[in-house]
Amino acid sequence: xTMMLPALLTAAWRPFIDPLDLHALWWxxxxxxxxxxxxxxxxxxxxxxxxxxxxxxxMTTQIVLAMILLGAAVYLFIEFYVVWxxxxxx
Amino acid sequence: xxxxxxxxxxAAPAPAPEETFQPVALVLAALFxxxxxxxxxxxxxxxxxxxxxxxxxxxxxxxxxxxxxDRRDNFIWFMxxxxxxxxAFGVDAAHQSMFxxxxxxGYRRPARPNEGRGDKGQVVYGGxxxxxxxxxxxxxxxxxxxxxxxxxxxxxxxxxxxHAPRTRRRSGGGAR
Numbered sequence: 001x002t003m004m005l006p007a008l009l010t011a012a013w014r015p016f017i018d019p020l021d022l023h024a025l026w027w028x029x030x031x032x033x034x035x036x037x038x039x040x041x042x043x044x045x046x047x048x049x050x051x052x053x054x055x056x057x058x059m060t061t062q063i064v065l066a067m068i069l070l071g072a073a074v075y076l077f078i079e080f081y082v083v084w085x086x087x088x089x090x
Numbered sequence: 091x092x093x094x095x096x097x098x099x100x101a102a103p104a105p106a107p108e109e110t111f112q113p114v115a116l117v118l119a120a121l122f123x124x125x126x127x128x129x130x131x132x133x134x135x136x137x138x139x140x141x142x143x144x145x146x147x148x149x150x151x152x153x154x155x156x157x158x159x160d161r162r163d164n165f166i167w168f169m170x171x172x173x174x175x176x177x178a179f180g181v182d183a184a185h186q187s188m189f190x191x192x193x194x195x196g197y198r199r200p201a202r203p204n205e206g207r208g209d210k211g212q213v214v215y216g217g218x219x220x221x222x223x224x225x226x227x228x229x230x231x232x233x234x235x236x237x238x239x240x241x242x243x244x245x246x247x248x249x250x251x252x253h254a255p256r257t258r259r260r261s262g263g264g265a266r
Contacts, residue, residue: 019155019224026227029153033235040142040242043135044249047256
């Protein structure tokens, strides 16, 4: 493994071919994903395009907030409820 | 008995435009995102669809590299990505033919560390892989971006195929 590292580390990053090194910040990518979904969905759904970008902003915010709430709920479930059930089992 | 006339009834709302099947729009929308709507005269809507779908797809490639579009090793996800249209098939063809290596058994696969790619695609031991294959969350998100692009384009294809001219609503309610 260490034999190949120098060659790969010195190679220039080529966009669209090599991946981005965003392992620590992967969760930030959920925001552009929500924006992309909103852009396409609202382009089909909105009748009056003069309100389009406002609707896109609202839907993007809704998706991001929903994901945050879902993540918080799963965190509480795993960290507290499952631990509590395990402690009181049997 | 009073002879006063009843007040005039309010005018009935105009009936909603009827959906019609548009086979040409279906084909165009399947060939290129947004083309079906542009054919139907909704140019701005078509441009927004193209920007959104291609933005998600290209965003997936930018995040995870070309390895996120892989018909051979990731077929289930590719089924969703294929809904973007010929663009997805072109990216996959480039991935298979220009970046993967053919091992001695004839199997086409990503190059492993310390493997390079020869002129005819064969494995060259001791070389540098032609691309870095993404792993973990970055690979998952890149794949997800490209697949969501295809799924969203499916909605647009259906919308263009069964098209009803959109009219502005005077008051709220329903789709905005």
